[in-house]
Amino acid sequence: MNETPSDNIIQRMRARLWPNGLPRDDRGRMRLVVNNLILHIHPAKVSMRAMRWTYTWGLGGLAAMLLVLLGSTGILLEINYTPSAPQAYLNILELRSNVWFGELIRNVHHWSANLLVVVTVLHLLRVFFTGAYRPPRETNWLIGVGMLLLVLGGNFTGYLLPWDQLAFWAITVGTSVLTYVPLIGDALGRLLLGGPEVSGATLLNFYSLHISFIPLAIFGLMSFHFWRIRKDGGLTNPRGVDETEKVKLERVTTIPHLVRRELVYALVWLAAILVWAMLVPAPLEGIANPDLSPNPAKAPWYFLGLQELLLHFHPLVGAIIIPAAFFIGLALLPFYDVAAENVGVYFRSHRGRSLTVLATGLSLVSTPLWVALDEFVLHWADWLPAWPSLVSNGLVPLAVVALGLILMDEWVKDSFKATVEERVLFLFTFLFVAIFILTIIGIFFRGPGMSLYWPWAMPVVSH
Amino acid sequence: MNTKQKITRLIEFLFGILATEAIVFAILFYAFEEPTRLVSAQNEILQTQVDDAMTLYAENCAVCHGLAGEGIGATPSLDNDGLRTMDYDELVKIIARGRYETAMPAWNKTDGGPLSDYQIGELAALIQSGDWNATRDRVVNLGLAPLVPFETEPDPVIFEQIGALTDGAVLQQAVTLFATECVACHGADGLGTSLAPALNDPLVREKAADELTRIITLGTPGTLMAGWSSTLAEEEIAALVTLVTRWDEVPLGAIPAPDVPVPTTAESLALGEELFAANCSRCHGPEGQGTPRAPALNVKSFLTETSDLAIQQIVTQGVPGTAMPAWGDRMTEADIQAIVGFIRQWEATAPEVATPARGGGGGPPWLRSDAPADVFVPPGQQTDGAAGQAADPQAGATDHREGSGAGGPPDGYGGGGVAAGGEHTAGEVPPWAQEQVQPAWWETLDQRVLVLVFSGVGVATLLIFVGYVALRRNPPSDGE
Numbered sequence: 001m002n003e004t005p006s007d008n009i010i011q012r013m014r015a016r017l018w019p020n021g022l023p024r025d026d027r028g029r030m031r032l033v034v035n036n037l038i039l040h041i042h043p044a045k046v047s048m049r050a051m052r053w054t055y056t057w058g059l060g061g062l063a064a065m066l067l068v069l070l071g072s073t074g075i076l077l078e079i080n081y082t083p084s085a086p087q088a089y090l091n092i093l094e095l096r097s098n099v100w101f102g103e104l105i106r107n108v109h110h111w112s113a114n115l116l117v118v119v120t121v122l123h124l125l126r127v128f129f130t131g132a133y134r135p136p137r138e139t140n141w142l143i144g145v146g147m148l149l150l151v152l153g154g155n156f157t158g159y160l161l162p163w164d165q166l167a168f169w170a171i172t173v174g175t176s177v178l179t180y181v182p183l184i185g186d187a188l189g190r191l192l193l194g195g196p197e198v199s200g201a202t203l204l205n206f207y208s209l210h211i212s213f214i215p216l217a218i219f220g221l222m223s224f225h226f227w228r229i230r231k232d233g234g235l236t237n238p239r240g241v242d243e244t245e246k247v248k249l250e251r252v253t254t255i256p257h258l259v260r261r262e263l264v265y266a267l268v269w270l271a272a273i274l275v276w277a278m279l280v281p282a283p284l285e286g287i288a289n290p291d292l293s294p295n296p297a298k299a300p301w302y303f304l305g306l307q308e309l310l311l312h313f314h315p316l317v318g319a320i321i322i323p324a325a326f327f328i329g330l331a332l333l334p335f336y337d338v339a340a341e342n343v344g345v346y347f348r349s350h351r352g353r354s355l356t357v358l359a360t361g362l363s364l365v366s367t368p369l370w371v372a373l374d375e376f377v378l379h380w381a382d383w384l385p386a387w388p389s390l391v392s393n394g395l396v397p398l399a400v401v402a403l404g405l406i407l408m409d410e411w412v413k414d415s416f417k418a419t420v421e422e423r424v425l426f427l428f429t430f431l432f433v434a435i436f437i438l439t440i441i442g443i444f445f446r447g448p449g450m451s452l453y454w455p456w457a458m459p460v461v462s463h
Numbered sequence: 464m465n466t467k468q469k470i471t472r473l474i475e476f477l478f479g480i481l482a483t484e485a486i487v488f489a490i491l492f493y494a495f496e497e498p499t500r501l502v503s504a505q506n507e508i509l510q511t512q513v514d515d516a517m518t519l520y521a522e523n524c525a526v527c528h529g530l531a532g533e534g535i536g537a538t539p540s541l542d543n544d545g546l547r548t549m550d551y552d553e554l555v556k557i558i559a560r561g562r563y564e565t566a567m568p569a570w571n572k573t574d575g576g577p578l579s580d581y582q583i584g585e586l587a588a589l590i591q592s593g594d595w596n597a598t599r600d601r602v603v604n605l606g607l608a609p610l611v612p613f614e615t616e617p618d619p620v621i622f623e624q625i626g627a628l629t630d631g632a633v634l635q636q637a638v639t640l641f642a643t644e645c646v647a648c649h650g651a652d653g654l655g656t657s658l659a660p661a662l663n664d665p666l667v668r669e670k671a672a673d674e675l676t677r678i679i680t681l682g683t684p685g686t687l688m689a690g691w692s693s694t695l696a697e698e699e700i701a702a703l704v705t706l707v708t709r710w711d712e713v714p715l716g717a718i719p720a721p722d723v724p725v726p727t728t729a730e731s732l733a734l735g736e737e738l739f740a741a742n743c744s745r746c747h748g749p750e751g752q753g754t755p756r757a758p759a760l761n762v763k764s765f766l767t768e769t770s771d772l773a774i775q776q777i778v779t780q781g782v783p784g785t786a787m788p789a790w791g792d793r794m795t796e797a798d799i800q801a802i803v804g805f806i807r808q809w810e811a812t813a814p815e816v817a818t819p820a821r822g823g824g825g826g827p828p829w830l831r832s833d834a835p836a837d838v839f840v841p842p843g844q845q846t847d848g849a850a851g852q853a854a855d856p857q858a859g860a861t862d863h864r865e866g867s868g869a870g871g872p873p874d875g876y877g878g879g880g881v882a883a884g885g886e887h888t889a890g891e892v893p894p895w896a897q898e899q900v901q902p903a904w905w906e907t908l909d910q911r912v913l914v915l916v917f918s919g920v921g922v923a924t925l926l927i928f929v930g931y932v933a934l935r936r937n938p939p940s941d942g943e
Contacts, residue, residue, distance in 0.1 A: 365919075
């Protein structure tokens with residue numbers, strides 16, 4: 001607007017690069033949002049309600065911030081890293097002992113990556129429980145599920161890169177289930193590992209996936225995700241359980257209300273991560289030794305629920321069929337539960353809340369009970385010796401568990417006249433609590449030989 | 464802007480400023496500490512590597528380079544300033560590729576050895592900045608101590624007898640050579656050790672002299688057998704070949720086992736004490752003072768007359784015909800050496816006459832008797848091949864071995880036992896004979912288990928109850 005040429009080069013630059021200066025009124029602020037590449041992910045005005053932080057808990061934004069943090073620390077780490085064994089491990093030692101801020105950057109990267117897994121899952125739960133996957137947001141739900149897989153993949157590939165004992169054996173355990181993929185299992189394993197077992201070739205494969213394919217895919221999907229939020233009409237508006245659909249929405253300008261809140265939120269998390277990373281170093285064990293497996297050898301923590309399943313089911317069932325069914329179920333969710341009501345209400349309704357509470361309680365009792373029963377009482381393979389292990393140890397227990405779930409679903413349907421929406425809510429809650437408990441058991445209750453121990457009586461195996 | 468928005472803005476500013484300050488000050492403080500942190504990280508890494516290297520040294524190097532890098536015989540010492548100041552890459556190269564024309568093989572995996580580049584780097588770090596006393600302790604604790612000193616003296620009487628054989632002088636020369644150069648690995652009388660095979664063996668005697676000469680001169684690749692051409696003269700090698708081919712003519716005992724004390728550390732003594740208490744004290748008494756079942760060990764006569772090697776052999780192989788079992792299949796060499804070391808340290812304070820755990824206040828009633836002390840008879844001097852029984856008292860203790868009650872130890876102490884001072888009633892079973900009663904699973908639970916289980920079940924029950932009641936009171940509004 002200000003076209004008058006100035007004498008001063010600074011003034012001229014400012015006039016050309018930033019012609020509008022700082023906005024002085026709401027109109028200017030709105031225009032700034034619309035015309036700015038980054039800020040344009042927001043609309044010019046947002047509803048005060050959707051900004052309630054107890055509604056979204058800022059989880060999506062936090063995930064985005066963590067991705068930026070991971071990208072920037074990751075690029076710095078890359079400078080001091082060689083994806084070959086054993087040089088990779090020596091590089092990590094160097095990072096720790098000879099590179100200024102090397103340890104800090106590695107710690108921030110490590111803890112952000114683990115926090116990202118937690119935050120992504122919590123974000124998915126938030127979206128589910130507020131019904132934010134409902135029309136017209138089905139596409140964005142699918143993108144989100146895809147990004148969850150990518151985040152897990154990113155963390156998993158990064159897990160190997162330090163090339164220490166922890167990394168080597170977690171990846172060995174984690175990838176060993178690939179052999180059980182029907183037909184292509186062996187080929188798939190060889191493709192991913194670059195050979196029959198985890199080796200220097202695996203390191204290079206995982207490094208390439210970790211620094212190029214997965215970040216690019218996440219970046220693309222993340223942009224798509226943001227764009228879809230705008231296309232689908234912004235965030236769902238939170239409502240109380242008893243509030244009618246039509247509530248009066250108070251709208252305010254994005255600048256400063258939303259942007260300020262996001263900035264503060266990001267700063268607080270950044271400070272927390274930074275201080276945490278300074279106080280708690282990322283774990284680093286001895287150099288990877290293929291001849292010496294630790295006992296127990298555990299996968300990365302977020303796969304320990306899955307590893308727990310492997311202790312109860314034939315690998316084809318425990319590691320392939322159940323997880324695949326779970327993710328397919330997640331993807332189909334918005335197309336099965338097609339009700340468009342109750343969007344923005346946590347747990348749908350009064351009855352929904354009660355069902356959630358009921359499902360949580362039932363899962364809290366039945367999951368540990370089932371783990372203990374299967375560990376100590378149910379010996380399917382001994383009882384059905386003539387049948388192949390896939391049937392006796394896989395399909396039979398799977399059928400029993402599935403029957404249990406179906407009976408419970410029927411009970412909810414008959415006893416409480418639950419609608420499809422309510423049954424989905426019930427089942428989803430039950431399964432997620434079950435996964436959570438299985439993961440806790442895998443992390444804290446499994447000791448040497450993957451036997452059950454109380455966490456405070458965990459024997460230490462030295463080697 | 465309404466009041467609510469103003470309050471929100473105030474809170475957000477406050478948090479923003481606090482967070483910014485936290486970030487700035489944390490980074491400043493961290494930067495200030497960074498040089499110190501780097502140094503301590505370097506030390507920590509070095510310590511970890513040296514610690515790994517000590518185990519590697521014990522497993523791979525100690526057999527030739529000695530307990531603490533002091534060097535054995537022709538193998539050079541590693542504990543010296545020349546190596547400490549040597550170029551790191553040079554050290555790594557020597558370990559990785561070996562040294563031509565010496566017994567030092569290549570250790571690198573790429574050259575057929577067992578060690579990775581990283582492990583070789585760790586060993587170089589040990590040589591340059593390791594603590595050899597700590598290394599000695601590690602080697603001993605792992606039970607991998609080499610048998611130093613590595614030489615012995617030929618038995619003078621038999622040595623004279625050898626002189627009377629055909630070519631007696633040659634054989635005498637060979638026996639002397641063997642006692643100084645070969646006995647460490649090939650064992651007393653050439654009967655072999657865990658390090659090297661027996662040479663006093665019919666199969667070896669069948670071999671051609673040419674082949675034996677070649678082996679001694681050039682060594683056997685891939686084994687510890689070095690080529691001796693630089694150390695021994697041709698005629699010396701020829702003498703040794705003569706000895707090996709004619710060993711059946713040389714009486715046993717010509718080259719006795721060296722008296723090698725078992726090395727100990729604080730850790731190995733503690734382990735020995737623990738193992739003795741768990742495995743040996745039932746029969747030999749809690750302080751080795753002996754019981755009716757087994758002779759005293761904590762007595763001067765036994766300890767001065769029996770070498771560590773002999774004790775180790777007795778423990779490992781047992782004493783046939785007595786209750787002493789062979790422990791070699793149940794314990795590692797490190798365990799047995801720890802026990803031997805523990806027994807040996809009694810020597811300084813051992814009484815001249817043992818006071819076995821019976822009679823007077825020595826032990827529980829069923830172990831008491833008026834019998835005299837046991838005297839240990841070393842296996843070699845046994846008359847009837849059963850030292851323990853031969854030396855056992857005849858009076859008073861006879862009843863001990865008449866019973867054959869279930870659960871008693873092998874030599875027949877058991878069920879009856881009534882005669883032992885008359886204080887022991889028939890129903891009683893001594894503690895060592897009692898079966899270990901496994902506590903039932905509910906007896907092993909502790910409070911934390913109860914808290915966890917009950918709180919978990921409690922919370923879940925509450926949730927189920929609340930959810931169920933609420934649903935019952937709240938039927939679907941549309942009625943489907």
